[in-house]
Amino acid sequence: DVKVTQSSRYLVKRTGEKVFLECVQDMDHENMFWYRQDPGLGLRLIYFSYDVKMKEKGDIPEGYSVSREKKERFSLILESASTNQTSMYLCASYNEKLFFGSGTQLSVL
Amino acid sequence: DQQVKQNSPSLSVQEGRISILNCDYTNSMFDYFLWYKKYPAEGPTFLISISSIKDKNEDGRFTVFLNKSAKHLSLHIVPSQPGDSAVYFCAASGQVQGAQKLVFGQGTRLTINP
Numbered sequence: 001d002v003k004v005t006q007s008s009r010y011l012v013k014r015t016g017e018k019v020f021l022e023c024v025q026d027m028d029h030e031n032m033f034w035y036r037q038d039p040g041l042g043l044r045l046i047y048f049s050y051d052v053k054m055k056e057k058g059d060i061p062e063g064y065s066v067s068r069e070k071k072e073r074f075s076l077i078l079e080s081a082s083t084n085q086t087s088m089y090l091c092a093s094y095n096e097k098l099f100f101g102s103g104t105q106l107s108v109l
Numbered sequence: 110d111q112q113v114k115q116n117s118p119s120l121s122v123q124e125g126r127i128s129i130l131n132c133d134y135t136n137s138m139f140d141y142f143l144w145y146k147k148y149p150a151e152g153p154t155f156l157i158s159i160s161s162i163k164d165k166n167e168d169g170r171f172t173v174f175l176n177k178s179a180k181h182l183s184l185h186i187v188p189s190q191p192g193d194s195a196v197y198f199c200a201a202s203g204q205v206q207g208a209q210k211l212v213f214g215q216g217t218r219l220t221i222n223p
Contacts, residue, residue, distance in 0.1 A: 009150070035213075040118065042198060043153070043213035090152055097143060098200075098211070100152030 003027070006091050006101035013108050019078040021104050023091030031094035032074035034058075034066065036087040037103070043090065049074055081108045112136050113201050115214035123222055128186040130217050132199035135180065139201035139212075144173060144184050147196045147216070156197075157184070189221045 007022040025032065033048040035058075045058030047066040055066050063085060067075040074093075078085055086108045092098040114133045122128045132142075140161040145153035159166040159173045159182065166173050172185045186193055199214045 004152070006152075040215055042113075042115075042215040043200075045211075092152075097155050097158065098145075098153075100145075100154070102152045103150070105150075 004091055004093055004099050004101040006089075006104050008104050009102060011104055011106045013078075013081050013106065015082060015108060017078075017081050017108075019081050019106065019108075021076040021078075021089055021091070021106070023074045023076070023101055024072050025074075025093040025099070026072065027093065027095065027099075028071065029093035029095050029099075030071070032068065033092045033094065033098065034064075034074065034076045035090045035092065036060070037090055038087050046076065081106075083108050111215075112139075113199060113212045113214040115197075115199060115217045117217050118215070119218040119220070121220045121222060122189050124191060125188045128184075128189045128193065128219055128221070130184040130186075130197050130199075130219065132182045132184075132214050133180060134182075134201045134212075136201070136203070136205060137180070138205050139203035141202040142173070142175060142182050143200045143202070144171075145198045145200065145213075147198065153198060186219075191221050191223060194219060194221045 003026045005024045034046045035043040049055045049068040065077045089104045091101040143158040144156040146156045147153040157168050157171050157173050159175050175182045196216045196218045198216045202211045
């Protein structure tokens, strides 16, 4: 079974902090994604990556950046966290279908 | 611009009965459709999919129907069980404006009552 691991299940940060969300997959997938899930809005794509050191903006990239230094690891970075970034963040890798991690519930106070 | 819509935020069904979850899409370039199920505090898990060349796909208690002319798909669960209580997301995939896209709906929270 594919395993997608997100390093934190719950995070609480303060406005203005720099936040790193880490994601690791163990199936050598080339494609990895970061989504956020908000009530009534579904899953919205923030950034994705097709290969190491490659990144593409999704539908809502503002306020976020990403890093893909190794194939198995895809990091989401909030340069200066804001309260409207309080959300459930989901990482996924892709091979014919998306495999999701368990999610990180981030609260920005 | 919501390209994939699940117009029912919630649905409540009696155990043993059929659950029907609906999803509409607007872009005719979508050619592959998926349903995901999500429990609280967990990531979504893949449930079932259908290609646009088909109009029906079954997997055990789960059947997905696709009506391309109406740009509508539905997920049928029968018989419904308490463990089916979850949020269900539909997703549509295809080449949109030169890029491969996967777009999710807003989700429908299904509650199965004993």
